Amino acid sequence: MIYDDTIVALATPPGAGAIAVIRVSGSKAIDIVSPLFHAKGEKALEEQASHTLHLGHIKDGHRVIDEALVSIFHGPRSYTGENTIEISCHGSPYIQQEIIQLLTRKGCRIAQPGEFTLRAFLNGKMDLSQAEAVADVIASDNEAAHQIAMSQMRGGFSSEINQLREELLNFASLIELELDFAEEDVEFANREQFNDLIKRITFVLKRLIDSFAVGNVIKNGIPVAIVGEPNVGKSTLLNALLNEERAIVSEIAGTTRDTVEDEITIGGMGFRFIDTAGIRATEDVVENIGIKKTFEKIDQAQVVIYLIDASHSALRASLSKGENLLGIQTEIEEIKNKYPQKPVVIVVNKIDQVSTEDRSSFEREIQERLITDSQRKNIRLALISAKTGEGVERLQEFLLDFVNTGALKNDQTIVTNARHYDALLKALEEITKVQEGLNAGLSGDLMAIDIRQALYHLGEITGSISTDDLLGNIFANFCIGK
Template sequence: MINQDTIVALATPSGAGAIAIIRISGKQAIGIAEKQFQSVSGKQLSKQATHTIHLGHIMDGDRTIDQVLLSIFKNPNSYTGEDVVEISCHGSNYIQQEIIQLFLRQGCRMATAGEFTLRAFLNGKLDLSQAEAVADLISSDNEAAHQIAMQQMRGGFSSEIAKLREELLNFASLIELELDFAEEDVEFADRKQFKDLIERISIVLKRLIDSFAVGNVIKEGIPVAIVGEPNVGKSTLLNALLNEDRAIVSEIAGTTRDTIEDEISIGGIGFRFIDTAGIRETEDVVESIGIKKTFEKIDQAQVVIYLFDAHDFNDKSSVLKVELEKIKNKYPQKPLLVIANKIDKVDDVLIAKIQSEIPEIKLLSAKSGFGIEQLTNSLLELINTGSLRNNETIITNSRHYDALLKAFQEIQKVKYGLETGLSGDFLAIDIRQALYHFGEITGEITNDDLLGNIFANFCIGK
């Protein structure tokens, strides 16, 4: 499947900038670049060592397009495993396109999305899970997502899977060997050792599968819905969390008619805060639509912050308790933070009353910023980041999660077969299926459609 042609693409974001990098990869990369590059010292690129940088000019005949730095990476010691040339030119859109068009005329082909990384995978420089981690690393926008992507790109996840697969493959070979000597009734695979291996694989798979709940929300950002009655300070709280005037704030109840979303990083974890329309009975058609969307956002949120005005507690405490009970009953598994806002406007007596009637209450003044740090700490406590601190493997990719689930199901079948004395030929079938799903993760088992779907999500120059 490896294309033998030479590809070219812009590796830096499109648009004007100080510097742009154009990447070329393939058998003819150095030869094509050499024809268009004029070194200031008269060097021939083809005679230069790998991993060297050269100053010169990109020439189109007698016309100088730009002065550039040209880097050479010779196979197999390059990102793609092929000869690679990277040209650092000035970031003018015109210069970028002139250089790319020049190399296209000289025999290069425009790279497709993710084709450089695809070639790295096909040439054995990366396994499939590492290649997917490259895309995750590029899109990571908080410390936790970056840490997970870096660990997977370095092979932490794939090496763990590869080790399990190798051990299982060894036992599978012994089981298959027993089938060849079925008439002699011999066992080459020690059943006790095999049971121990299956138990250990089950534990590892279960841990990896369970980690997806944390990994997925870290990768995508943890959605937090801010809900409550109109004019209790939801928009002010959003602005305080974001440290900017993102939402319109006024004394008029129902100012927020639609949901407003923005994301910030807290302790290295991405949180996506959703300021919703106030929940109340209304005949305003537009506001009613906003309230309907509020409940939709609560459905989608991982965490719910219920905000109320501490000043109104005496008058609305019974209604408040009913609303909180409704949310708890409807979303029993969803963390709920109950916050009394505007406490700067009430006395200590009322604060004590609120705390006695709602023990889990958190006190806040979104306007002054009091209690914001305690709120962010509470949000972090809700997220299981122990795995991150311990540098454990965390699954963030839904394809990996699906393959792990299927592998776990097959391993459970093998475990049951061992416990019930199932014959070797039936055990071998389930073992083969488990091995197949392990291979799907790292790329030992793949097809063109799968690769097309994965690499289509990459940017062109990667």
């Protein structure tokens, strides 16, 4: 891929605003913009130093389009590695389009999605994983996702992969050298050291692969299913967590017949809450479909919030008599048996409608009957009033406790990209074959095939190995202007 033309695009979001930034990049960027920009100083743009700002007017002939600030960046000291101009103009959509159309008439081409970052990659300003992280930084909507994307954009992930690849490449070179002296039966690659390297690479690859489970939910939001019988306050809890009237609330049982989803950031982590249809026996066809979806959402969720209505008179009577908790016990046990590792928060709602004595009774009896010693790590109990907000903050603390943020806090590399995950799996598969070959005492020429494949898959991550189709697929998902 060789790009020798000059491209232009709006770098700020489309629409009206205080200012807009139009980006121009390419070998002729300065030459194209210079005749159109009349600076208040005497020097033309091509005579100005790199990384300087200039105030003047953008003109089409004698017609003044706008007063603007122009930034100059000489390649290779620019984002793309090429000569780059950024025009900061007033944010009128009319002005934006007038300037862009003027630039295209003078020789610029409208940029494709992600083409500025693609050129940065092709010009060696960043590797492919760093380029992909640019899109993740733009899309990040919480502190954790932003932290991971920034770490990757700064090259944390790349350096780890490149170090593994370089060490493996050194041994691969020695093994390839042995093939040239096959008749002399010599070994240049120390098999004991090579075995240690393969074990270390295997450990790192497995750690990175395992991190994808955490990284994926951090990037896309941790799904939390809110379940329970009808009319226990699931929709009210969703509204309380989101601090807005997102779900319909009614005293009529079965109001929620489909799942309602929305996202919120708690403690820097993104959570995606799912309000589900109430679980009960019903002949209503539509409601039954909603209940079926409830169990599907439980399956997909990382955490389950199971709501109980503290104001239910029959429930309070069952507690006082030591009886089964109206099927609640059975449903919770069913969830824990099916998903033994899935965290569950048992939430007793509507505590504003019961006495202090009843609150204590709920807490004591539910702890004794529903939470065994072996389950205390993955089951918590919270007493709340979704209507008044009492206890909701404590519930949020429980949700944060369940999230595995150890790798994040320790600044470890976390994989969030499905393409990287797939390449790591393939690399691990080839490294496993190399380990098996070492154990079996295979000759260097046979192991060299698997080593080359492992190097190929590691190179795919950083772009050391890339194709036009791969680059096209990656940068097609970028916004235009980046």
